[in-house]
Amino acid sequence: MKAAGRRIVVVGAGMSGLTAAAYLSREGQEVLLIEKNSDVGGLLNSFKRDGYLFDAGPRSLINSGIVRPMIRQLGIDLELLPNVVSVGIEDEVIRITSKDSLKDYERLLKTMYPESIADIDTILSKIKAILKHMAVLYGIDNPNFKDLKNDKQFLVGELLPWFPKFLFSLYKMNRMNEPLEDFLGRLSADQSLMDIIAQHFFKKTPSFFALGYFYVYLDYLYPRNGTGELPRAMKQKILDWGGTIQADARITEVVPSEKTALDAHGRSYRYDRLVWCADLKTLYRCLKTDGLNPKVKANINKQKDLLLSKHGAESVFTLFLGVEEDPETFRSVCSEHFFYTPSRKGLGETHRSDIKKIIDDFPNKTQKEILRWLDAYCELTTYEISIPALRQKSLAPEGKTGLIISFLFEYELMKKIRDAGWYEEFKTEVEDRMVNVLSRSIYPGLKGKVRLRFSSTPISLFNRVGSSEGAIIGWSYETGVPAVSNLRKIASSVKTPVPGVLQAGQWTFSPAGIPTAILTGSFAAHRILKNKS
């Protein structure tokens, strides 16, 4: 049903842009997907180096009732491998293989914090209650990725009985939007215990979302041959359905009155509808509002001021290692996806007032003082470690193992360090500490077996995908979220005050991530297909 002469331009080929373009081209629309990089996937991508496969973004995909049904609906041929998560503190590691693993988590916490057993019981009872709601929210395939007209069995057998339970869980979820730190603070005075539970989440993450992660751990999937296989397969579908992809084209101007976008090479793209799936501050910076009605202009400027006053969420520092050691040696310690904290002490002020003082008073801090902070941070923080070869042996050379090791890291600090001309040296300091800490704790002897080593920083993320403040999941909870965050309103989150322009992706809905990037991309596509503004 190609609408004669109607052209839809989608800007940004991350998961939201790929989803929007896939659903539109599947329906025969004339789609042009424009991407500033040479490859697709945005924050979700993997790459090969010296025979190792590394995932640069998410280590695996959270299904959330969205990823699997979307893949099925689009007819994408992609094998999804299991992804077992383990959690470790000091020398204790548990594997999360079923809901019953919550008992192991409880034992782990009680071993580490014997003086806070009553608090742990209270916290665990809250987690158990949340898990029941998570099982409802994510328990069935998301109806937006089902053919409701023809799948009566799903409609009558699953969706209708599920709906009242869904509304109740949603109500409970919306009542637990309190920041995790405040919520835990009401349940315990043990700062180390609270840190261990909270410190690998973004600051001020809503409690429901963070404490529901125990469910999420059981809901991860890993595409055979790496996470980048999903965007690659979606790209192929778009091309098969007659869509066009323009790579290496960074959009620098959008002129709604002329329905035109321009790229950095001066090329011009006319559109009837535009879906913006890239960094949202960038859209408002490159909008040219001349020729628009004054009321529309005022609304756009108001939204621009609001967005530019907000901050992207925390970013990450990632270390990629090639190690002369068989994957099975690592399997004896942990599973393929591992959240590890080397010390039960917790980050305490290291991640709050100490880092703030360093950033605020940067020019007056000596390198020695900053490195002292870094020592403490690397000793106390939580590491997310992914080992692709434990999911699929062929993802590393025979007898060797690739590790992807990351922790949250402040973009502002990295930016100041770069501006002070200390970037490469500082990167090496971080890498050294990460390897040293893990060699002294969970992986004895690691340091001597590293054969390949490189890293990416919040600055690399910003440079690659243009994500404001190097953010990996959209808006920061700390500065307030200028986006829809009520799941009931997610369909309308794709609207913008700009005539002819919709938005989708991680800046559109909060909490963000792969599932909501897919969901908002599909909502934008369906809005266009239904001819809604």
Ligand SMILES: Cc1cc2nc3c(=O)[nH]c(=O)nc-3n(C[C@H](O)[C@H](O)[C@H](O)COP(=O)(O)OP(=O)(O)OC[C@H]3O[C@@H](n4cnc5c(N)ncnc54)[C@H](O)[C@@H]3O)c2cc1C
């Ligand atoms: C290390 C890491 C771990 C993560 N872990 C998880 C996780 O466990 N679970 C989860 O759900 N999510 C996770 N995420 C977040 C998730 O990857 C993102 O939220 C999601 O991929 C965002 O998709 P998007 O389409 O909204 O944006 P992006 O992926 O940012 O895509 C935007 C695209 O637009 C392009 N672009 C930017 N500016 C322009 C321009 N001017 N012109 C043309 N193109 C442009 C970019 O190059 C990019 O390809 C993680 C991310 C990272 C980096």
